[in-house]
Amino acid sequence: MTSAIEITGLSHYYNKGTPNEVAAIKNANLRIEKGELVAIIGHTGSGKSTLISHFNGLLKPDEGKVFVDGKDIWQSKESLRESRFKVGLCFQYPEYQLFEDTVFKDIAFGPKNMKLDDEEVKRRVLRAAQLAGVKPEHLDKSPFDLSGGEKRRAAIAGVMSMQPQVLVFDEPAAGLDPHARKQLIDMIKSYREQTGCTVIFVSHSMEDVAYLADRIIVINQAEIAMQGSVSEVFSRGDELTSMGLNVPEITRIFLMLREKGYDVPKDVYTVGQAVPHIKRLMEGGRAI
Amino acid sequence: MISGMIMDEKIIEFNNVTFMYDAEDEETGVVSAPAVKGITLAINRGEFMAVLGRNGSGKSTLAKLCNAIYEPYEGDVIVEGMNTREEENGDKIRRKVGMVFQNPDNQIVATIVEDDVAFGPENLGIEPKEIRRRVDEALKSVNMYEHRLRQPHNLSGGQKQRVAIAGVLAMQTDCIVLDEPTAMLDPVGRAEVLQTVKRLNKELGITVIMVTHFMDEAVEADRVVVMSSGEVVMDGTPQQVFSDIEKVRAYGLDVPQSTALCAALSIKENVLNAQQCVDVIDRICGGVK
Numbered sequence: 001m002t003s004a005i006e007i008t009g010l011s012h013y014y015n016k017g018t019p020n021e022v023a024a025i026k027n028a029n030l031r032i033e034k035g036e037l038v039a040i041i042g043h044t045g046s047g048k049s050t051l052i053s054h055f056n057g058l059l060k061p062d063e064g065k066v067f068v069d070g071k072d073i074w075q076s077k078e079s080l081r082e083s084r085f086k087v088g089l090c091f092q093y094p095e096y097q098l099f100e101d102t103v104f105k106d107i108a109f110g111p112k113n114m115k116l117d118d119e120e121v122k123r124r125v126l127r128a129a130q131l132a133g134v135k136p137e138h139l140d141k142s143p144f145d146l147s148g149g150e151k152r153r154a155a156i157a158g159v160m161s162m163q164p165q166v167l168v169f170d171e172p173a174a175g176l177d178p179h180a181r182k183q184l185i186d187m188i189k190s191y192r193e194q195t196g197c198t199v200i201f202v203s204h205s206m207e208d209v210a211y212l213a214d215r216i217i218v219i220n221q222a223e224i225a226m227q228g229s230v231s232e233v234f235s236r237g238d239e240l241t242s243m244g245l246n247v248p249e250i251t252r253i254f255l256m257l258r259e260k261g262y263d264v265p266k267d268v269y270t271v272g273q274a275v276p277h278i279k280r281l282m283e284g285g286r287a288i
Numbered sequence: 289m290i291s292g293m294i295m296d297e298k299i300i301e302f303n304n305v306t307f308m309y310d311a312e313d314e315e316t317g318v319v320s321a322p323a324v325k326g327i328t329l330a331i332n333r334g335e336f337m338a339v340l341g342r343n344g345s346g347k348s349t350l351a352k353l354c355n356a357i358y359e360p361y362e363g364d365v366i367v368e369g370m371n372t373r374e375e376e377n378g379d380k381i382r383r384k385v386g387m388v389f390q391n392p393d394n395q396i397v398a399t400i401v402e403d404d405v406a407f408g409p410e411n412l413g414i415e416p417k418e419i420r421r422r423v424d425e426a427l428k429s430v431n432m433y434e435h436r437l438r439q440p441h442n443l444s445g446g447q448k449q450r451v452a453i454a455g456v457l458a459m460q461t462d463c464i465v466l467d468e469p470t471a472m473l474d475p476v477g478r479a480e481v482l483q484t485v486k487r488l489n490k491e492l493g494i495t496v497i498m499v500t501h502f503m504d505e506a507v508e509a510d511r512v513v514v515m516s517s518g519e520v521v522m523d524g525t526p527q528q529v530f531s532d533i534e535k536v537r538a539y540g541l542d543v544p545q546s547t548a549l550c551a552a553l554s555i556k557e558n559v560l561n562a563q564q565c566v567d568v569i570d571r572i573c574g575g576v577k
Contacts, residue, residue: 044445044474148343175390175471177342177501179540204474207545244476249504249545249562256566261576271548278553281573 002070004166004198005032005055005087010064012050024050026222028064034165037192037199039209039230042219043244048202051219052168055200056087069165085114088164092171094155098143103134103154106143110162128161131194133187149180153187160191167191169201173208181205185212206248210234210269218243231267250274257281299463299495300354300385302329305363307349322361323349324518333462336489336496338506338526341515342540347499350515351467354497355385368462383412386456390468392448401443401451402427402436408459419458426457429492430484446477450484457488463495464488470502482508503530503544507560514539527558 010028015021025047032038042048053059054066057073057080066073066083073083091097100106107128111121129139132153138146143154152172159167172188173181185208192199203209209216209230216233218226220243226233233240237247237255247255248269254277257264264277308322324346331337331354341347352358353365356372368384370377389395398404402423409419427433430450440448449469456464466485470478482505488494498509506512512529514522516539522529530536530543533551537543543551546565550557555572559565 043476175468175501177345177540178503178542179342181501182542206475244474246475250549252562253546253549253565253569256562257569260566260570262570262573271545271552274549275552278549278569281569282553284573 001034003031003067004034004036004069005200006030006067006070007051007054008065008067010051010054010061010066012054012059013062016062023222025054025219028224030217030224030227032166032198032200034198035192035196037189037212037214038201039213039216040200040202040219041204041206041209041216041245042225046219046243047222048219049170052089052170052200052202055166055168056083056089058089085162086164087166087168088159088162090156090159090167090169090172092174093152094159095143095148095151098151098155098158101142102140103129103143103146104139106154107134107139107157107161110158114162124161124163125157128157128163131160131187131191132157133183149176149184152176152184156187164197166198166200169199171202171204173203173205181208188212206234206246206251206269210248210251218245220244230269234269235266237266297333298330299333299335299368300331300497301364301366302327302350302353303364303366304328305353305360305365307353307358307361322518324353324515327363327518327520329513329520329523331463331495331497333495334489334493335511336486336509337498337511337513338509339497339499339513339515340501340503340506340541345515345540346518347515348467349518351387351465351497351499354463354465355387356381357387383459384461385463385465386459386461388449388452388456388464388466388469390471392445392452392472395452395455396440396448399439400436401432401438401440404440404451405436405454405458408455412459422458422460423454426454427451429457429488430454444477445473446480449473449477449481453481453484453488457494461494463497466496466498468499468501470500470505478502478505503542504561507544514541516540526560530560531558 007028007030010025011023012025013021014024040048054061068083068086071079073079098106104125107125108121111124134153134157143151173184176184189212213230215229234247234251237251240247250271251269254264254268255266258266262281268274305327306322306325308320310320339347356378359373365372367381370381372381396404397407405423405426406419409422427436430453432450432454470481485496486508489496500506507526512526513520530547533543544560546559546562550559550565555568557568559568
């Protein structure tokens with residue numbers, strides 16, 4: 001089976017050919033399988049956004065290749081166009097990109113561009129609205145009459161309506177309150193469960209990453225520094241800290257307990273996982 | 289050190305304040321729902337107050353009422369004895385209370401860091417020598433002095449926010465209001481800004497009002513105010529507010545993971561961060577045997 005996205009030897013430079021040339025991403029190799037939910041983490045300026053902008057050809061690599069569904073996207077005009085439909089990018093604060101006079105029209109913009117008939121467009125809009133949690137009564141409203149969280153869902157539905165095989169989110173929950181954040185993260189989770197699509201998301205919230213992702217890719221100073229399961233990556237807390245990242249608070253507690261000599265695992269990252277371990281410690285403590 | 293006596297002095301007072309955007313529709317006469325309603329709140333000099341609440345709960349409106357960006361629809365906001373309703377107080381109030389916003393790229397105006405910090409005092413018509421002194425001092429306070437000749441667009445988000453804070457300090461404000469200053473930053477940038485804010489509060493005695501969605505930032509404050517539907521619904525120390533997990537969650541907020549873990553283990557103590565959590569567990573277990 002072909003991978004959803006495969007990147008080989010990818011480098012991208014800004015100000016190429018000038019004295020200010022800097023590598024935004026250097027010799028990156030990665031493979032994202034179909035149906036995976038992958039988190040990309042890294043400090044500001046590490047190259048995350050540059051990397052994801054290559055996934056559907058918004059940026060052209062200076063070196064290396066990008067394959068979407070097994071096809072080299074820069075092979076021809078057609079393959080490039082195809083990659084734009086196969087991989088949907090949802091940028092940070094996507095609600096700033098809403099522009100139509102109703103939510104329905106905004107969500108329909110993508111499918112209309114794909115030259116689908118009206119019936120199919122409508123079907124896709126309704127499906128995307130349902131997946132993104134846009135209330136049916138909001139479809140005829142102006143997007144500008146919605147609250148911040150509702151606008152964001154409408155904007156995300158506008159990407160989902162293209163029915164991409166891969167959906168990429170750049171910090172989907174930035175600026176939302178804890179409740180709205182939780183709802184949005186749950187929405188992404190159920191989107192993946194309902195559609196089986198590949199989902200990639202960039203996040204600064206290690207708690208969200210721990211909750212949502214199957215696998216983590218860590219970018220540091222324009223290079224891929226780590227790739228692995230959530231527990232593999234978070235067990236390397238010290239390295240993450242040195243890269244300007246952190247681990248979930250629960251993981252930090254467990255790493256600190258280990259330092260004190262307690263026999264606890266280092267790959268614990270949610271409250272639910274933590275409780276039995278600490279209970280065991282506390283019972284042991286009382287027994288002595 | 290801030291003495292207890294100074295802490296008792298009120299720097300900003302909200303007296304039964306209501307505010308609404310587009311108060312009245314001219315055609316229909318329909319009055320819109322207030323963004324904040326009936327708020328009575330006093331902020332003490334030298335205090336570090338965090339404001340929490342869901343999106344749309346009125347937090348940002350409250351922040352903007354603090355320095356006369358908005359004028360109350362009903363009630364009064366008094367800043368160091370001056371009513372924000374009176375137009376001639378506007379400039380004086382904004383020199384006392386400075387604001388830092390969420391997006392660092394929207395508040396930097398100059399092409400060199402030190403010019404940006406000088407922008408405020410220059411507009412006040414202060415003499416150049418004094419401006420130089422203030423700019424240097426402000427940049428040192430936020431640990432950005434060595435970056436003073438750099439271009440802001442080459443700085444990280446956390447550095448840009450610290451430049452914005454320096455710009456406020458150069459106005460010699462007594463109080464800084466920060467509206468989600470870390471929302472767009474990575475973990476390191478967030479830590480830099482929070483450390484800076486804490487230091488200004490503890491060392492220079494500057495009053496801080498910080499609107500945030502991050503519970504781990506709120507626990508660093510002296511006082512936490514929770515807003516819901518335009519009203520203040522909780523007000524107390526971080527220990528007091530976060531001890532009521534059910535209530536905090538009902539207002540769409542969360543508690544730090546450390547607090548949640550201890551609650552799940554039926555540990556009665558109020559734990560707010562990882563260190564406290566480890567200490568409590570270590571004590572209950574009686575150390576490693």
